[in-house]
Amino acid sequence: MSTNPAFDAYIMEVKTYSGGEVIIEEGSFGSWIYVILEGSVKVKKRTAKGMVTIDSLKEGEVFGEMVFLEGGTGARSASVIAAEGPVRVGLLDTEKLISDYEAVAPDLKTLIQSLMSKLRDTTSKVCSIVVAR
């Protein structure tokens, strides 16, 4: 069960990861969106000084949404790693999400894409500041 009932009808598959296991690898291709059903994950980016944790997410939170909301063809911008396991995640139905997204008005899509590109920019900026220290 996810904490947000809105997700229930979208969960296609549930996967379980043990602590430290990689769920999404930075640079890989894929457009699944995941929702955390149990446990927590760390979001990490590769930098010149090694892996930098940029966020940690808990039950009810989604990840992997950036590629999807930016159009679905880009590479994963960060790695997502299971924190202390077991971590259970639900994979959301991409086809359902695509048809939802197609119904969104073009001007709203522009806003969503702007939001995502700001998130991408800010995240990489934070990373470079952390590395520069």
Add this chain to the structure above:
Amino acid sequence: MNQHRHKDRKTLQYLKGEQIIKQGDYGISIYKILSGKVQVFRKSEGVEVPLATFGAGGIIGEMAFLSKDAEVRSASAGALEDTELEVWHPRELAKKYEQTSPVLKTIIGQALDRLRRTNRFMDKLAVTSTNKPGKKPTQDYDAWKSKRKFYRKEVYVPCRYAPASRPKGFPFLKGHITDVSMSGMGLQVSVKNESVTSHEVGESLHIDSVLPNGKDLSLTAQIVSVKKSRAMIRLGMQFKELPDYQETKKALGFFLLPT
């Protein structure tokens, strides 16, 4: 020139150095940059933290719009060059956004939270690195000339008012609101009202009115300026207490949108 301009989209011109959005304000308009360059920055502990610059095609102001609750502007924006903006009226967009699937809205809402979190983290990083000796903030926030448009609207609506600290049964007086902004209003009253109560700088008044858009307004404001002519007193009022702060600010924000 944009030939297919929406009728609800207005264009605005800003000169280099003018402020477009102020962090902490209530506002939900969205701006698309048609030409020029815009700097987005946050102020944290007195330090101005530049977040990004946007050129033609860039969108600013969508974060407050996409927020579920009335959120304040998370950053300021100023024109780095002479800039032309297209203002997107949020009302129609808000209706469309309502119809978006709940799952998508949840996902977008979480992305928004994440962006806010990352921005705050960036503040911390920037503040600690700026506080190192020998480093000074790059640009002073107040260097931006405040030319936020639509922040004052001229109106002429009747209102009733009375001193905020008044004895029970004190009669309400009549006046007119002549302009409204997010932080205050102009009030015009007859000099005859002076026989009932004084109208001096520093005094607080309780004001009730209905905005032209049908929203009730009931608040306390302080007199900050007084101009007297033969028949009229013009009072500059600054809001002090807004009941239902968020609601009132939102109502004012909507009312002050471009039409």
